[in-house]
Amino acid sequence: MSGVSLRHARVRYGPLEALHGVTLAAPARALTVLLGRNGSGRTTALRALAGTVPLSGGAVVWDGTDVTRTPAYERARRGLCLVPERQAVFGSLTVHENLELAARDYAFALTAYPQLRPLLPRRAGTLSGGEQRMLALSRALLAHARVVLVDEPAQGMSPAVAARTYELLGALDACVVVAEQRLPPGLRERPDVLVYELRRGAVVFGGQAGELARRGPGPSG
DSSP states (O other): OOEEEEEEEEEEETTEEEEEEEEEEEETTEEEEEEOOTTSSHHHHHHHHHTSSOOSEEEEEETTEEOTTSOHHHHHHTTEEEEOSSSOSOTTSBHHHHHHHHOSOOHHHHHHOGGGGGGTTSBGGGSOHHHHHHHHHHHHHHTTOSEEEEESTTTTOOHHHHHHHHHHHHHSSSEEEEEESSOOGGGTTOTTEEEEEEETTEEEEEEEHHHHHHHOOOTTO
8 A cells, every 4th residue: 555654563762652652654645633632642753754763673665665664854855844833933034034944946835824924924933833834834734745744743733724734735746744632623534544542552442533532532632
């Protein structure tokens, strides 16, 4: 199956194991959500896919090829884009400079997030949390990546901008994987959205978003 996947993945931070043999698959040209509270392993799973944390066991597979030993920079060169929860923009550069690094013609970013236009001369480090998320997501949208991994894409955004963000991510012709604490309201009945719920480093649910919604709120919301 094309896309990216973890197969029996284990990740250790010193003596602590953060992922306990996690298996999940995010298909190409679709939106996959990794759900879980802080400490559940969702961010670690995202970073394992990106190659920014090494596996202590198992494998990372991309389009049928084992990339477990492929370094993060090489995965990025091949078309994988990671937007971390923190430090996702160049704080000392202006909004204009951040966007120009992603693409010389960044008009699409200002169409996607018109709120950024008056902020173009501002240094990115002076923006609010939600504004920085818009900028970080804009850079990802401009990258035309094959795989887009985003940790808490809508953090700090208003409900309207958060909904717009998920519209943009859902429209990408890419394998999109996001990590969230709760399933965004606009995704709860979408049959094309795949959800994995993690708890204490293990997958406790995998299926369509609608299936999770019918189960009712669990520990992850």
